[in-house]
Amino acid sequence: MIGMNESQLRAISAIERACSVLSLLGCLFTIVTFCYSRSFHKPINRLVFYASFGNMLTNIGTLMSRTFLENGTSFGCQFQAFLIQLFMPADAFWTLAMAINVYLTFYFKFDAERLRRMEMAYLIGCYGIPFVPAFVFLFIKDHDGARVYGNASLWCWISYDWDLLRIAAFYGPVWIVILMTFFIYIRAGRTIYEKHKQLRGFNSSDPDPLSVNGDAPISTVKTTEITVTSEVAGERGMQLASMNRQNSNSVPSTKSPNGAYTVHISADLNNTAQAYDEDALPIQGTTLQHTSTVQLAPRRPANISRRRNHELNNAAWSYTKCSILFFTAILITWIPSSANRVYSFVNDKDVSVTLEFMSAFVLPLQGFWNAVIYAVTSWSACQELLEDLRWKKRSHVSELIDERNGRDKKDAATPPRSRNVLRSPPGSSRTFASDSTTELAKARAHSADGSRHC
Numbered sequence: 001m002i003g004m005n006e007s008q009l010r011a012i013s014a015i016e017r018a019c020s021v022l023s024l025l026g027c028l029f030t031i032v033t034f035c036y037s038r039s040f041h042k043p044i045n046r047l048v049f050y051a052s053f054g055n056m057l058t059n060i061g062t063l064m065s066r067t068f069l070e071n072g073t074s075f076g077c078q079f080q081a082f083l084i085q086l087f088m089p090a091d092a093f094w095t096l097a098m099a100i101n102v103y104l105t106f107y108f109k110f111d112a113e114r115l116r117r118m119e120m121a122y123l124i125g126c127y128g129i130p131f132v133p134a135f136v137f138l139f140i141k142d143h144d145g146a147r148v149y150g151n152a153s154l155w156c157w158i159s160y161d162w163d164l165l166r167i168a169a170f171y172g173p174v175w176i177v178i179l180m181t182f183f184i185y186i187r188a189g190r191t192i193y194e195k196h197k198q199l200r201g202f203n204s205s206d207p208d209p210l211s212v213n214g215d216a217p218i219s220t221v222k223t224t225e226i227t228v229t230s231e232v233a234g235e236r237g238m239q240l241a242s243m244n245r246q247n248s249n250s251v252p253s254t255k256s257p258n259g260a261y262t263v264h265i266s267a268d269l270n271n272t273a274q275a276y277d278e279d280a281l282p283i284q285g286t287t288l289q290h291t292s293t294v295q296l297a298p299r300r301p302a303n304i305s306r307r308r309n310h311e312l313n314n315a316a317w318s319y320t321k322c323s324i325l326f327f328t329a330i331l332i333t334w335i336p337s338s339a340n341r342v343y344s345f346v347n348d349k350d351v352s353v354t355l356e357f358m359s360a361f362v363l364p365l366q367g368f369w370n371a372v373i374y375a376v377t378s379w380s381a382c383q384e385l386l387e388d389l390r391w392k393k394r395s396h397v398s399e400l401i402d403e404r405n406g407r408d409k410k411d412a413a414t415p416p417r418s419r420n421v422l423r424s425p426p427g428s429s430r431t432f433a434s435d436s437t438t439e440l441a442k443a444r445a446h447s448a449d450g451s452r453h454c
Contacts, residue, residue, distance in 0.1 A: 004153070004353060012154060012360045013065040019364040020059040026371025027052040027059070039381035043112050044098060044322050048374045050123060051094040054087040055367030061087075062364040065155055072150035072159065078138060080156040081149035086127070086134035089174045091366045093126035095330045096177045098323040099184040105319060106191055133169045153351060154360055160349045167345065171338050178334065181327055188320055322377045329369035333362045 004012075030052045034040045061083035068077035101118070104110040110118075137148040142161065150159030158166050340355035375382055 004351065004356065008353060008357075009066065012357065015357065015360045016062050016065045016154065016364055019361060019368070020062040023055060023059045023365055023367035023371075024063075025368075027056045027367040030367075030371050030374050033378075033382070033385065037381065037385060039384060040378050042378065043101065043115050044319055045374060045378060046116070046119065047094055047098055047101070047122065048326075048370050050119070051091055051126070051370060052367060054090040054094075054127065055370060057083055058087040058091075059364060059367060062155060068156050069151050072156065073147060077156035078147070078149050081152075081158070082134050082138060084155065084157050085137065085149075085170065086130050088363065088366070089130050089170060089177075090126050091370075092174045092177045092181075092330055092334065093129065094122070095323075095326050096181045097122040097126060098326055099181040099188075102188050102320050102323050103184050106188055129173075137165075137169075153356065154363075160344075163345055163349065166341055171334075171341055174334060175338065178327075178330060181330075185320070185324060185327065192320065322373065325373045325376075326370065329366075329373065333366055333369070336362055 030048060034045060034049045061080045064076065064080045068074055068080060071077060097118075101110070101115055104115065104118070137158070140148045146159070146161055148158055148162050148165065149156060150161070152159060158170065336355060336358035340352060340359045343352050343355060344350060
């Protein structure tokens with residue numbers, strides 16, 4: 001190997017295997033916790049779960065390190081190269097899938113159920129597209145009978161004789177995917193900035209959360225007037241004629257045979273003046289006025305709709321921040337290795353020792369970075385899982401003590417949490433996001449004053 005001695009090659013093999021072990025442990029953590037509890041079933045975590053299987057298979061290849069480089073045509077070397085060619089770039093494809101979810105959430109209002117329907121397409125795209133060249137390269141040979149897969153210094157992969165294929169079939173597609181992801185986040189970032197400006201405007205102009213567009217509660221005044229009429233009755237007294245429904249629309253006052261008058265009660269003040277004729281006795285009138293104020297609550301549908309949009313925007317923003325973390329990890333992974341391959345291509349198959357060591361360090365750590373971000377975005381669920389495991393341990397010790405004291409295991413007092421998997425303690429207000437973008441927003445709101453994670 002040009003530019004590298006034996007001790008450096010051994011150091012590279014040690015670095016590859018150590019990083020591969022860390023990555024495998026991270027993948028196992030992701031898979032086990034995701035299968036154990038639904039508290040980890042956030043929409044973005046589902047994609048990390050699928051990507052973890054590809055990361056594990058990549059690490060199986062990187063764990064082999066330089067073992068099969070002496071015989072490039074052996075099954076071990078070809079199998080290692082196939083695993084690396086297929087599953088290592090798939091991690092970048094999964095990052096693009098996360099970016100597509102961000103795009104669909106922001107601009108097409110996809111919820112968790114619709115995003116889940118996209119997962120089969122993601123599985124086919126992320127693993128199916130890299131599979132085609134990885135499989136075809138197993139059967140390609142040059143005019144001298146040399147295979148595509150062979151010695152690539154770090155491990156078995158596309159050999160130096162096929163250096164152009166490294167750019168065309170591996171690094172080229174990866175960087176196209178990275179650029180697509182980058183442009184999606186640029187556009188989403190612009191939308192996020194505009195939404196946050198709108199939300200800040202709402203907060204400054206709407207001190208009352210129950211008001212609509214900052215208006216004060218609507219109030220109305222209702223005034224009721226009551227007129228009381230009295231008179232001195234004549235010698236013959238006053239007789240009231242019968243008031244039936246048939247006369248309700250007739251003339252308000254009619255003269256009775258005995259000289260008195262009939263009484264008609266009406267809400268129309270204009271007709272009361274006609275209620276008395278010239279033969280009626282003098283009357284005295286008193287008017288009482290009662291004023292009442294009725295306060296009407298504002299229309300809530302608009303306010304509820306605005307709150308729901310606010311929650312959806314928070315959910316999309318939380319999802320975007322987590323996706324950007326994965327995008328950052330992808331850049332850390334691919335920039336050193338891409339620079340190494342470009343250097344080798346430009347300098348006639350020469351290598352940079354520094355870039356070789358950096359590539360050996362970052363490439364096997366894909367699963368580890370994904371697991372770290374997965375744990376950070378699900379930190380509340382991780383804490384709940386640890387608490388549940390502690391309760392189970394205490395319950396087990398209590399049962400052993402009860403057995404030694406001759407008690408029956410079924411009658412032993414078991415703490416309530418030992419029979420419930422990942423249930424919040426009494427009085428706890430914590431909620432965990434599941435397969436709903438709105439629930440993701442609620443989980444973000446509940447944890448915003450605490451750990452400040454995605």
